[in-house]
Amino acid sequence: MSRRIRELLTTLLCLLAASNVEALTVAEVAEDLACPCQCPLILKDCNMSCGLTWKNEIGELINKGMTKQEIMDYFISTHGDNARLTTRQKLEGKIYQYTRSFGTLDWIMLWLGIATWVIILFVSIYLGVRQFLPPQRVPSAGEQG
Structure with a gap:
């Protein structure tokens, strides 16, 4: 009986661990960053060369194992507060989630x-x-x- 309970607990723990693991995507990180160019889009929706460069950089950082917050902090420390999508930027022309x-x-x-x-x-x-x-x-x- 104890073997059966142990198998059940092991299976349950594996299922719980698998449900907590979420793959971070470039889009999830890019939706909270402002596009570096003058277009009125957030980074997630921008398809200009500057936006694509940042998205590629986000992909590289994800592959290195960084979390979303670490990537956000990296971009803000590297590129300044203009990388952060703020309400003020939205009011000044950055359209929040253009397609949504x-x-x-x-x-x-x-x-x-x-x-x-x-x-x-x-x-x-x-x-x-x-x-x-x-x-x-x-x-x-x-x-x-």
Whole structure:
């Protein structure tokens, strides 16, 4: 019986270990990096020579056994903060995931911005109307006659 349990545990451990191992791809790393050229794309979508050079470099680093974070740190230390895809870069023209959609944080920022402007608009209109229009007097019962 103990041999059967040991075989079952060994099989279970092998399956768990296999499910935790994920192959890192160039696309997974490139989606979080900005393209080095002036195109409005992230590195994952860029097919210009500069972007292809960076993708080849990412592939070489993956083959050396580096993790995604190590590769990101390498690119940022080598090429500066322009290699990092930031919200500011997106606002200045880098389109986040050209062939896909915005991320959750981008949608939250968009709707919070719209809600903020709507609130500012309505408060401004309300305060403007209150300031320039005299308040309406409600006639009392004695004045109606």
